[in-house]
Amino acid sequence: MIPGVTLRPLRVGDMGWIVHRQALLYEREYGWGVRFEALVARVAADFMQHFDAQYEQAWVAERGGELVGAVFLAKVNERTAKLRMLYVEPSTRGLGLGRHLVQTCIAGARARGYQTMTLWTNAVLTAARAIYVAEGFTLVHSEVHELFGPQQVGETWELVL
Numbered sequence: 001m002i003p004g005v006t007l008r009p010l011r012v013g014d015m016g017w018i019v020h021r022q023a024l025l026y027e028r029e030y031g032w033g034v035r036f037e038a039l040v041a042r043v044a045a046d047f048m049q050h051f052d053a054q055y056e057q058a059w060v061a062e063r064g065g066e067l068v069g070a071v072f073l074a075k076v077n078e079r080t081a082k083l084r085m086l087y088v089e090p091s092t093r094g095l096g097l098g099r100h101l102v103q104t105c106i107a108g109a110r111a112r113g114y115q116t117m118t119l120w121t122n123a124v125l126t127a128a129r130a131i132y133v134a135e136g137f138t139l140v141h142s143e144v145h146e147l148f149g150p151q152q153v154g155e156t157w158e159l160v161l
Helices: 014-030 034-049 097-111 126-134
Strands: 005-009 057-063 066-075 080-088 116-122 138-145 152-160
Touching (some): 014 066, 014 080, 066 097
Antiparallel strands (some): 138 152
C-alpha cells in the first residue's frame, strides 16, 4: 500500500473525473486528442451501463480527499477478465500506485474465478507496460493504429491466472 492512499469503490461522479483527467493528461503527454477522449468515454459508459457486480469492480485511489488513480476489472466472459483504464495522476507517479492498482485488479479477477486476464494498451505507455511485464503479463499481439490521432502501436497482453 502507498502511505496516505486508499482504494475505494467507484462513486457517482468519479467516472466523469477519470475520463476528464485521462483526456487532458494524455493529450498533454502524447498528443492524443478528442478521439481518445471519445474512446475513454465509450469504455466508461459501457462499464457503467453493463456493470455486473458478480464479475466486475472498479477501484479508485484517493489521497487527502483527492482522486489520484483508478483501475477497472471488466468481464469479457466467465473465464476471461479485462483490466481497463489504469490511470495514475502525475502527482503520485513513481510511488508504486500503478503497480498496486494492477495487483488489486489481478487479485479481484482471481477472487471472481477468472482464468485469464487481458488488457489493451499502447507501446508508448512504458511505465504501465513495465508493470504488466513485472506482474507476468505476456504480449500476444501488436498493431499500428491511428484510433485517436498520432500513429500508435496498440498492444494486447494476457495473464494466465
